[in-house]
Amino acid sequence: MAELHCIVVTPEKTVRDEPAEFVTVTLFDGELGIAPGHSPLIGRLGYGEMRVRHGQSTTRFYIEGGFVEVENNVVSVLTNRAVAADKIDIAAAQQQLDTATAQEAKTPERQAAIDQARAQLQMARRA
């Protein structure tokens, strides 16, 4: 069976460039699973978890916005930040959440900060 190739790039570096069997990414409105043979797709990512299954192991990343592009069994994820699940800085995320919730004005930036922090905390807890 055809296999996926999963590429994760941030502006600073290429985080992952390896084959995969199944990829799950968080889109703006929920999770999307990508199996080999998926139709071409360009999607906008949200803040949340990305899982890459290859063989027996599953790698988990926290990703922050960006895009996913699927074409020809190549999944490219372009994101501002990609952090391995066990490297999430819980203290920083908690602090971001606290300062954001303390803000009075309900700006989109505040909401984004809250969503980012919550997604990170959730992932860290699950790990």
Place this chain on the structure above:
Amino acid sequence: MAKARALDRRRKSIRSIRKITRTMELISTARFRKAMDRAVAASAYTKRIMSLVGHLSTAGLEVHHPLLEPHAETSRAGLLVISANRGLCGGYNSSIMRQGFAQYKLLKADVPNVSLEIVGKRGISAFRFRKYEIAERFTHFEDKPTFAEVEVLANRYLELYRTGKLDRLDVVYTKFESLGRQRAVVETLLPLGQLESAPAGTKGGSREDSHVQYELLPTAASIVDEVVPASFKVKLFKCFLDAAVSEQIARRVAMKNATENAGEMIGSLSIAYNRARQSQITGELLEIIGGAEALNK
């Protein structure tokens, strides 16, 4: 004796200078490699963004976004000058300054309000010396600018542009063209103008059909909304990375020359020292012989 000793002292001090410049050369070589690796890593993202834009446009999508359109009237411009925090890097800072001053004058002639923002201590002091008003100054960008740091700046520009407080943004930085060639250039980042896109079919040879139907989630407009700021950010980030790489190259070249010059100087001083010492010895010998002759009489 005095002259020979003075020469020897000078030779010693030049030796220690050579040691220092040699070390600095090695350090900047190492830093340059790291900066270069980062720049190469970053270009993967740029390439993918470009191919994404290419795919969007081949999908028959018109890319429209307020960031791409110039404002009707340009009354407020920003000029960002990226210089180094440290000197001793040859003509790096001075060529940036030359470009910066010229561009500032040019903007001043066209646009009533120009706000000057400068990265790097060298640039700040040069502009302050000429009594220009500096709106913002940044010194926290070292040889490893991170995307998170640059993003803060980029978000501020985007906000200003969106709210109409900024109509144009020019960046003066040193563009890395090749290992042997870096140039101080001026680039207009806002309005973005046309998004750069990789021509269809460049990504691998496997794509013979450029008319792949993409499923766009959620909508094309929403994706464009995200692509345009992302490509602005990555462009700005690239400016910083290029500047960092070029600075290290400039420093390495400058230090290499300094080391070579010190070596030459040590050579010529050694010759002068040996001559002085020899003539001194000859003089002393003549005196001794003269003295002995006088005693024998």
